[in-house]
Amino acid sequence: MDIDKEIKNTTMTHRGMTLIETVLYVALFALIFTTVITFALAIGESNKKAQERNVLSRSLLFVSSHLTSTFETADSINDSGCVFNDNNGRVSMVDEGLSVVYSLSDGRLIFTSPAGSSHLTPSGLTVTRFLIQPVYTRSSELTGIRVSLDVAGSNGQEEMLVSSFVL
Numbered sequence: 001m002d003i004d005k006e007i008k009n010t011t012m013t014h015r016g017m018t019l020i021e022t023v024l025y026v027a028l029f030a031l032i033f034t035t036v037i038t039f040a041l042a043i044g045e046s047n048k049k050a051q052e053r054n055v056l057s058r059s060l061l062f063v064s065s066h067l068t069s070t071f072e073t074a075d076s077i078n079d080s081g082c083v084f085n086d087n088n089g090r091v092s093m094v095d096e097g098l099s100v101v102y103s104l105s106d107g108r109l110i111f112t113s114p115a116g117s118s119h120l121t122p123s124g125l126t127v128t129r130f131l132i133q134p135v136y137t138r139s140s141e142l143t144g145i146r147v148s149l150d151v152a153g154s155n156g157q158e159e160m161l162v163s164s165f166v167l
Helices: 002-013 019-073
Strands: 090-095 098-105 108-113 116-119 126-136 142-152 158-166
Touching (some): 019 090, 019 108, 019 158, 108 126, 126 158
Antiparallel strands (some): 090 098, 108 116, 126 142, 142 158
16 A cells, blocks of 8 residues: 555646646746847847948048048139039049049949049948039139938938039
């Protein structure tokens, strides 16, 4: 009789999980796992957008400082070499007797000088508008320009630069 009691006590204390408990544990684990994966993907996408926004901002800052430094040293704006009031504008200036040009080609802003041409915007970005508007003095002399530059990233984010540059 002691053996029968001992067998009953062992079976009662080492009881296994039922099928319902197992299904509940698996469902709970799946729910937690799905939530964690969704959160991780959202964080990754957010970081990617923030990184692109940063590249856009840095590119516009670089273009603005490049234009500023060119205007600080330029002697004059070559009116005949400019394309004004067009989304594919062009600016031609004379710097120490040499011609320098800002233009748009294949969605990228290009700076051309006697030393050669260089892209001012990275290949992952597209310049959608390079609008140049002339700024005249009261005596109708061209003294500066107003630049509107729109740049779009690969994720559809856009940034705009609107600035005036005066000789």
